[in-house]
Amino acid sequence: MDVLNLAHGSFYMIGAYTAYTVVLATQNFWLALLVAPILLALLGAALEVVFFRRLYRHGHLPQVLMTFGFTLVFVDLIRSRFGPTTRAIPPPPGLGGAVHLANATFSSYSLFVLGIAIVIAALLVIGWRLTRLGVVLRAGVADKEMAGLLGIDLPRTFTFTFAFGAALAGLAGVIAAPEFAIYPGMDANVLILALVVVVIGGLGSIEGALLGAAVIGLGYVIGATFFPQFAIGLIFALMAAVLIFRPSGLLGRRS
Amino acid sequence: MTGLTVRFGAVAALDGIDLEVASGERRGLIGPNGAGKTTLLNVIAGELRPAHGSVRLGNSDATALSPWKRARLGLGRTFQRSTLFGQLTVADHVALAVRARVRGSWRFWPGGQRLVAEEVGQRLEAAALAHLARRRAANIGHGEQRMLELELALAAAPSVLLLDEPMAGLSGAERQGVLNRLRTLPGQVTVVIVEHDLDAVFAIAERIAVLDHGVKIADGTPAAVRADPRVQEAYLGAF
Amino acid sequence: MIPARFRGLYRPAFLVVLALVLASIPLWAPRFWIYIATQALIFAIFAMSLDLLVGYAGLPSFGHAAFYGVGAYACALLALGHIDGLVPLLLAGMLGAGAVALPIGALSLRTSGIYFLMLTLAFAQMLWGLAVNWTSLTRGTDGLIGIPRPTLPWLDSLKVSLYERGPFFFLCLVIAIAVFVLLETVARSPFGRTLEGIRENDRRMRALGFPTFRYRLAAFVLAAMVAGIAGSLAAMSNGFATPDLLYWTVSGLALIAVVVGGSRSLVGPALGAFVVLFAQLGLSTYVDRWELLLGALFIAFVLFLPRGLAGLVRRA
Numbered sequence: 001m002d003v004l005n006l007a008h009g010s011f012y013m014i015g016a017y018t019a020y021t022v023v024l025a026t027q028n029f030w031l032a033l034l035v036a037p038i039l040l041a042l043l044g045a046a047l048e049v050v051f052f053r054r055l056y057r058h059g060h061l062p063q064v065l066m067t068f069g070f071t072l073v074f075v076d077l078i079r080s081r082f083g084p085t086t087r088a089i090p091p092p093p094g095l096g097g098a099v100h101l102a103n104a105t106f107s108s109y110s111l112f113v114l115g116i117a118i119v120i121a122a123l124l125v126i127g128w129r130l131t132r133l134g135v136v137l138r139a140g141v142a143d144k145e146m147a148g149l150l151g152i153d154l155p156r157t158f159t160f161t162f163a164f165g166a167a168l169a170g171l172a173g174v175i176a177a178p179e180f181a182i183y184p185g186m187d188a189n190v191l192i193l194a195l196v197v198v199v200i201g202g203l204g205s206i207e208g209a210l211l212g213a214a215v216i217g218l219g220y221v222i223g224a225t226f227f228p229q230f231a232i233g234l235i236f237a238l239m240a241a242v243l244i245f246r247p248s249g250l251l252g253r254r255s
Numbered sequence: 256m257t258g259l260t261v262r263f264g265a266v267a268a269l270d271g272i273d274l275e276v277a278s279g280e281r282r283g284l285i286g287p288n289g290a291g292k293t294t295l296l297n298v299i300a301g302e303l304r305p306a307h308g309s310v311r312l313g314n315s316d317a318t319a320l321s322p323w324k325r326a327r328l329g330l331g332r333t334f335q336r337s338t339l340f341g342q343l344t345v346a347d348h349v350a351l352a353v354r355a356r357v358r359g360s361w362r363f364w365p366g367g368q369r370l371v372a373e374e375v376g377q378r379l380e381a382a383a384l385a386h387l388a389r390r391r392a393a394n395i396g397h398g399e400q401r402m403l404e405l406e407l408a409l410a411a412a413p414s415v416l417l418l419d420e421p422m423a424g425l426s427g428a429e430r431q432g433v434l435n436r437l438r439t440l441p442g443q444v445t446v447v448i449v450e451h452d453l454d455a456v457f458a459i460a461e462r463i464a465v466l467d468h469g470v471k472i473a474d475g476t477p478a479a480v481r482a483d484p485r486v487q488e489a490y491l492g493a494f
Numbered sequence: 495m496i497p498a499r500f501r502g503l504y505r506p507a508f509l510v511v512l513a514l515v516l517a518s519i520p521l522w523a524p525r526f527w528i529y530i531a532t533q534a535l536i537f538a539i540f541a542m543s544l545d546l547l548v549g550y551a552g553l554p555s556f557g558h559a560a561f562y563g564v565g566a567y568a569c570a571l572l573a574l575g576h577i578d579g580l581v582p583l584l585l586a587g588m589l590g591a592g593a594v595a596l597p598i599g600a601l602s603l604r605t606s607g608i609y610f611l612m613l614t615l616a617f618a619q620m621l622w623g624l625a626v627n628w629t630s631l632t633r634g635t636d637g638l639i640g641i642p643r644p645t646l647p648w649l650d651s652l653k654v655s656l657y658e659r660g661p662f663f664f665l666c667l668v669i670a671i672a673v674f675v676l677l678e679t680v681a682r683s684p685f686g687r688t689l690e691g692i693r694e695n696d697r698r699m700r701a702l703g704f705p706t707f708r709y710r711l712a713a714f715v716l717a718a719m720v721a722g723i724a725g726s727l728a729a730m731s732n733g734f735a736t737p738d739l740l741y742w743t744v745s746g747l748a749l750i751a752v753v754v755g756g757s758r759s760l761v762g763p764a765l766g767a768f769v770v771l772f773a774q775l776g777l778s779t780y781v782d783r784w785e786l787l788l789g790a791l792f793i794a795f796v797l798f799l800p801r802g803l804a805g806l807v808r809r810a
Contacts, residue, residue, distance in 0.1 A: 322701055323706070356703070360704065
């Protein structure tokens with residue numbers, strides 16, 4: 001969509017807190033898995049229609065400013081409702097233990113996350129490449145003007161895309177909730193990582209994002225293990241290295 | 256150029272094209288849509304690297320040169336879709352192009368621009384754009400944009416001029432305006448013009464090359480090309 | 495309606511009035527606010543340098559604070575090395591920032607758009623990490639402290655010292671005005687026009703024979719040098735230089751100032767710097783949930799003034 005949305009991390013955070021609320025109220029993790037994406041989709045759609053839609057023609061800078069404003073608002077709202085202390089929820093029953101495979105121990109929940117990630121990745125790639133909506137979006141990415149002239153309802157497509165992205169972010173937040181700490185600043189951490197991933201992978205390419213995530217995920221763990229202070233520095237150095245040799249990212253396309 | 260081959264992935268957009276243009280010649284380049292004409296221009300201009308083959312400008316091998324270096328050697332071009340500077344005024348456009356030729360763009364203080372301004376004025380008159388001098392390029396009509404596009408290339412006083420569909424979307428009167436402007440070009444300028452408007456091409460070109468599906472299928476005088484059965488088939492087959 | 499021939503006078507008149515208003519501040523403002531205004535002036539210089547990059551050259555950089563911080567450290571090191579003298583100290587900031595900007599620009603400018611944004615951010619964060627960890631040079635998070643302000647001999651003869659808030663404010667004001675005039679001149683020069691062409695359509699400029707990379711690099715380094723000047727002043731003003739001068743939030747704040755003020759206007763971002771600084775300060779002092787308010791302010795701003803303050807004037 002060629003939109004720079006700094007509030008995407010906030011969607012993730014809201015997803016995590018939704019999971020927290022739902023699990024606290026109903027003890028049902030799977031319910032949260034359903035509720036959060038729907039909630040975020042509605043929120044995303046509303047934001048797009050009311051606020052972000054006007055900014056497309058003004059370029060990235062106003063988008064940066066406005067979405068940054070939203071991150072401030074969301075962080076404040078979350079903090080006032082839930083307080084600044086870190087929260088946590090346990091993994092759902094059945095996924096709390098460990099599994100032994102080939103001499104190594106993996107937490108069941110990590111395997112669950114891996115599984116979900118693969119499923120979603122597969123769905124996204126199929127959707128991106130094979131469905132009509134995917135074609136429309138790719139056309140919109142490649143040439144917005146032309147796509148509009150071809151009669152594609154771009155505004156509705158954009159709203160849907162934005163809402164879908166928000167829903168995915170919320171889903172990610174729910175999945176992350178049992179594993180990672182839930183606190184009001186979690187949006188910033190994930191946002192930086194997500195931006196690095198997307199840039200390394202190349203904009204406009206789902207496969208690129210997946211590849212980027214794999215690279216960064218590995219890089220981050222390796223960095224955190226061997227150079228704990230410089231982990232994020234290593235990430236940035238990785239990104240710089242990629243961009244220097246491939247200025248459009250690994251699988252990105254120059255528009 | 257000799258033996259030019261350009262590939263986009265598995266598709267050979269240009270396959271083994273040999274094209275030789277004499278200095279000062281007016282050469283037309285025609286062919287049905289998708290024949291590879293713009294691709295060929297992009298290769299000549301340096302924006303695309305051929306998988307095989309070479310491009311020579313004059314006596315030197317230009318294959319490895321970047322677009323701006325080729326431009327400095329005297330290559331000028333227009334683009335199929337007007338590539339203008341939306342927020343700059345028409346006068347600013349021509350001034351930029353003139354300064355590209357005249358140098359002096361590394362001056363960090365204003366002033367000393369009178370010569371440039373004079374030439375800008377003359378060119379705007381010649382291109383019938385003087386009344387729009389202070390209008391932003393984004394706010395002028397399509398025909399005027401195409402004239403400006405052409406004038407940008409001309410202002411650099413190129414020795415080799417590549418024109419990519421200069422008549423696209425123009426009315427009859429506007430086309431005549433472009434033709435007239437082209438006729439004022441000095442004789443030593445080599446012109447390669449890609450066009451769909453066959454009347455215009457036949458009016459300007461001394462020789463015409465025809466491309467179809469990335470291959471050169473004809474190369475000769477306008478009369479010969481017009482009568483060539485392969486050319487007719489290529490165009491009819493496109494329907 | 496004001497006759498057309500006076501319209502061209504609006505901007506110079508406005509600028510003169512603005513300069514006079516600013517110059518009068520030490521006469522009537524409480525001491526604390528003179529200090530804040532000084533900080534705002536320094537930030538305005540920084541924001542104007544960023545506008546050269548963002549507004550004129552079309553290069554949105556998220557790592558400009560790196561040059562601000564490097565300038566501060568360069569000045570600090572020289573001042574702590576007992577070099578006294580305004581010009582050398584400013585020069586140190588300028589050249590230090592420029593030296594760092596050359597390799598960073600040479601690498602970053604191979605990309606564009608969001609990639610450029612992220613790459614400049616990456617480099618700035620790496621420099622920040624360097625500032626934190628190269629403790630033998632920078633003393634890490636403690637920073638370099640006790641930075642003296644330069645003495646100007648002719649000021650001494652007037653019994654005035656730069657350690658007083660008023661005189662230092664004037665110094666910053668004079669430099670800010672000088673920077674403004676310099677950047678404005680560059681913007682109107684052939685070089686500036688070429689930059690604008692590159693911003694609007696890089697491909698076209700190359701087809702005309704311009705080596706666009708070199709122009710963009712020159713703009714990058716020039717903007718960095720001006721940011722370095724701001725950094726020097728910051729070091730003198732605060733008396734210390736710490737790594738958080740290079741942190742991404744500083745770059746972000748400068749970008750906000752540019753957007754709020756309206757890019758490609760120089761005056762806009764300078765005013766935007768004042769607005770952002772005062773908003774942040776005022777809100778955080780008086781309001782408990784200032785982040786909410788600040789965020790709402792930004793949102794409202796972009797909704798109603800997407801082209802910034804300068805956009806208000808331009809539409810007229």
